[in-house]
Amino acid sequence: MKALRKMRPQQGAQIESVPVPAYGPTDVLVRVRAASICGTDLHIYGWDRWSASRIHPPLTFGHEFCGTLEKVGDEVTTARPGDFVTAEMHLNCGHCRPCRMGQPHVCQNVKILGIDADGCFAEFVRIPAKNIWKVDPAIPEHYAAIMDPLGNAVHSVLAGEIAGLNVAVTGAGPIGLMTVAVARASGCASLFVTEVNAHRRQLAKEMGADQVFDPQQPDTVNRVLEATGGDGVDVLLEMSGNPSAIQQGFRMLRPGGRASLLGIPKDVVTLDLVNDVIFKGATVQGIYGRRMFETWVQMTELLKHQKLNLEPLFRERMPLEKFADAFTLLETGQAGKILLLPNGAMK
């Protein structure tokens, strides 16, 4: 089969012909219908410092996808060939302390398909059956390809109370935009977004933001404070990983508020812990991956009840071979999800 692989510890990737993966008795083999490109994939493609420390070529990367079960292992009873699926690509160990404490999403021995082992930028991908998620037929097929990042958004929004509360989302990349949609669907009150890119700000409004701000304007924090009667927002959903966005976000947060941090800063971050966290009595949550599988259940329900319109997020669909065009497009920084189609057009 063909697969998009990182062959050497350097920038770039290439289509290779490799054997269809073997699968064990508790695995399934998925024929990939569409794979979506994550920011992480851009890092791997570009070979940044993180990639160099984590990725061991050769590797088929990619971890967002949907597809159809081609084969199931002998002991698999919960799925069968033909099922339309996606998957939780974080494989947890099941026996470390976080796994034992009901927090498998922060497993100490996690292995991520597409990062630590072969992923989905290929015609077929092998996945342990217990990580497969069957997609409800009421959900549009292309939505199924982005349930991994949508799950990040759902995890962030529903990590605390949200209905009837005022919310700031800092950063309107794809996950930030999904976060806007999920917060809106979950009954948040005022919803403010900060984002440097004008196009993304426009998308944020389309996804449901009440007001959007360019964080480079000097009065951004004050304008959000004013818009909340001086109180600040009840909930900060940090999706940018940008240090100044994080700092601005904390200053927008009211005493007693919640800050859920998902964006990944490139370096250490300097915080005014006293005024922004301690004296505020704030609750700060690190958000990683998706709750297994509460997030998947909630996300499925929201999708199948048509609570989320994600259409504005989708951009091109391309055959897998056009990967270079896709990466180039995404590096321009416009938000949006490009679908790679390793097995021809989706219906």
Added chain:
Amino acid sequence: MKALRKMRPQQGAQIESVPVPAYGPTDVLVRVRAASICGTDLHIYGWDRWSASRIHPPLTFGHEFCGTLEKVGDEVTTARPGDFVTAEMHLNCGHCRPCRMGQPHVCQNVKILGIDADGCFAEFVRIPAKNIWKVDPAIPEHYAAIMDPLGNAVHSVLAGEIAGLNVAVTGAGPIGLMTVAVARASGCASLFVTEVNAHRRQLAKEMGADQVFDPQQPDTVNRVLEATGGDGVDVLLEMSGNPSAIQQGFRMLRPGGRASLLGIPKDVVTLDLVNDVIFKGATVQGIYGRRMFETWVQMTELLKHQKLNLEPLFRERMPLEKFADAFTLLETGQAGKILLLPNGAMK
């Protein structure tokens, strides 16, 4: 001023002329614009067993209203004449153990205006300033008259997770119907309602229910189970107080689910605790009043952001003197809120 008063320990009530209430330095005096009739008022009017044990005539009853501040006490700094307000009519003591534990809504020494002291079925009502709630100008005025029962609904729905979850509401009286609207606004997934009255079932659909059921049909529980793929609902919101509705509701609840009970049974209730609570690992919550004042904040935000369409709930508006017609109408059992207008028409 004129007031609708229960003068004797028996059925009925009458308009009396009484002095405008005196108010202390920390009180306010409200000119009542509209007062709404609660099921509790029907009990007081009809003089049931509960009323006979709790109410000490003479009493001006009524505890749902909106109005304008006429006067404020000398020490009141948080409100001023002309403010458009409603109020939390449960006065908590501030020093019992529940009050000390952050649960003033279940104060052991609670005094309820309209039940334990004079209420709002009058031209004026006196209320401690700390219980006054200023109504945001974005909220329709007549909605402000029913924030007390709407608060019951908000308290019930937001007492646990709701977004992305399947919900059953048992009982579609006024609070049940509001509960439907609030659950819908808060991102619930499937929403099922059981209600014996066909008119109310129709209203439940208008308020946002996906499916409505007559609980007297023998297969009601099974139909809800089927509609959830055999799982049962994640959340039961019990609004009827009817023993068989409570029992049905528990049978609809999935293992690990939440049951929030607000409806008030007339007598003790027999429960299959083993199968419906213990083996299910269910969480059952008694819901009383409104969280002070989290519920009021959340409710205000939902209303001012137009998340709740309550229009189907409103019925007649009548001058206070027509109270007998109002009570007669309500005793027919059709859901809906009647507004009494002690000071002439609302704008």
Added chain:
Amino acid sequence: MKALRKMRPQQGAQIESVPVPAYGPTDVLVRVRAASICGTDLHIYGWDRWSASRIHPPLTFGHEFCGTLEKVGDEVTTARPGDFVTAEMHLNCGHCRPCRMGQPHVCQNVKILGIDADGCFAEFVRIPAKNIWKVDPAIPEHYAAIMDPLGNAVHSVLAGEIAGLNVAVTGAGPIGLMTVAVARASGCASLFVTEVNAHRRQLAKEMGADQVFDPQQPDTVNRVLEATGGDGVDVLLEMSGNPSAIQQGFRMLRPGGRASLLGIPKDVVTLDLVNDVIFKGATVQGIYGRRMFETWVQMTELLKHQKLNLEPLFRERMPLEKFADAFTLLETGQAGKILLLPNGAMK
């Protein structure tokens, strides 16, 4: 090997010679060092209505034990022969909605070893490796045989806040007594126990109760209320399953309190829902099994740090063949755990 088996749908059980269980690639085979008798085993032995509906003879029963790994399946990497272990005997399916929602302890398809499949009243027992719990060497060996019921107690106590709170435990059978020890170790304030059996009341005091009451005395509820300054307890831990104990317990509970129900009533229970749950704003929790595996982690830590003295609970140790004597002793109703030794004396 020898095994204690229920051979027919009737009272009694007998020692049989059966093959050592076969084990699969993800199973382990445990040589049982000590097995403890649960109240459930008494029901199976006596063949009550529940047993008749659930148990399918022939069956090796028993589900509380400790032992040494004799063999491990080919794919088992987390344990090896010689490990000293016990196990979570509730096997969850992993794919039902409660399992997916992080609540595997209320799995809709649970299979319990010793009830739905062969258990531990035998020289050897086969168990899936993922359900094995390695016992910390700092924990006394005989304690390891009762971690299943101790886990019930830990699950009940730690299902909500406990430190600095006043607690009532209704019922001082073995799990009730363990509950006393766990609540004490977790920093509860006053600890009251109700129990009809004088010997058990004495044991409750030894385990750490401040005051014990005979619930048949008419003033029991009032005495607990008085002992809490009229407030009632913050937490009710119901361990009896007795309807009048449950009713008494609820009357002892303060408004806003928590009631965790583990005891299993034989029949439906009549509750004053209005006064005991709804107006109180109480939180009622059904407690079943043990959280997988939070409870096991917490229990292990409490045991290995010597926070729990369970010695008063232990009674005779007997060879497996003396099972009839053991069941007879336990049926007298004195609390205490009897250990059956299928493989000779424990060291």
Added chain:
Amino acid sequence: MKALRKMRPQQGAQIESVPVPAYGPTDVLVRVRAASICGTDLHIYGWDRWSASRIHPPLTFGHEFCGTLEKVGDEVTTARPGDFVTAEMHLNCGHCRPCRMGQPHVCQNVKILGIDADGCFAEFVRIPAKNIWKVDPAIPEHYAAIMDPLGNAVHSVLAGEIAGLNVAVTGAGPIGLMTVAVARASGCASLFVTEVNAHRRQLAKEMGADQVFDPQQPDTVNRVLEATGGDGVDVLLEMSGNPSAIQQGFRMLRPGGRASLLGIPKDVVTLDLVNDVIFKGATVQGIYGRRMFETWVQMTELLKHQKLNLEPLFRERMPLEKFADAFTLLETGQAGKILLLPNGAMK
């Protein structure tokens, strides 16, 4: 009466003769039996940057104390002369959003007696009756003088689960030492303390720490990790405000753990948010003041049930006039509470 007052915006303070405070109808007047010196008082005395920005001389400072009610205002019904009391010295406004959301401890308009208005370093102090806390007679009188900082410790420890969990306390000043005692009383498992001062490390052991570490040793984090089998602690209680202690603490924390931050850094702090919070899925809580009044209830129960031995914390008792000696002693950095006695010796 005599009072210790900051008269000018500079280092130092002096005894002044001032009128006994007037009190209003909802206030009480307390005869101070003992006042304890807080680190904040050292800052005010020494006149650091924070003091210069917040304190407006002349001011009687001091906010930790116990005393006897001398007079009560006309409208005060919950206390009477002779009552032995202490007080919550943070006066919340009752109407800002945090107050309305059940979080008065982070009131946006808080006024602190002893900082923003006259405090307790005097013969008498005036306090609103609703902030008075009656001290249970089972509690040693001198303990009552330090319930304010003890409340900080109780708030920190009980802000999440603690029983059966491994804990690190960073910083063993007075509040850190109290934190050790409270965590121990609440059933924590292993308890590690880091502290640069050898004397304080010794005190930490006396208060119940299992192991103490000098954080200046290069392998401190690794030693804690090793002591937890490589997992890291479940709970970090940060009591130092020292940036490197905060950083160390986060590195000791396991994925999915809780970090409660009370210590006040002098400046901004640089954090490895990605590895220490986000990828860990950690929950970080700012801790400020005491929950009103849950913390007071829990603290009272722990004290009156003799769960906390605080004796090692107490040092000298001095007449108020000897304040300069007291401040000098405390500035040496040895942990311990000095009691100032404005009205002669305590019994």
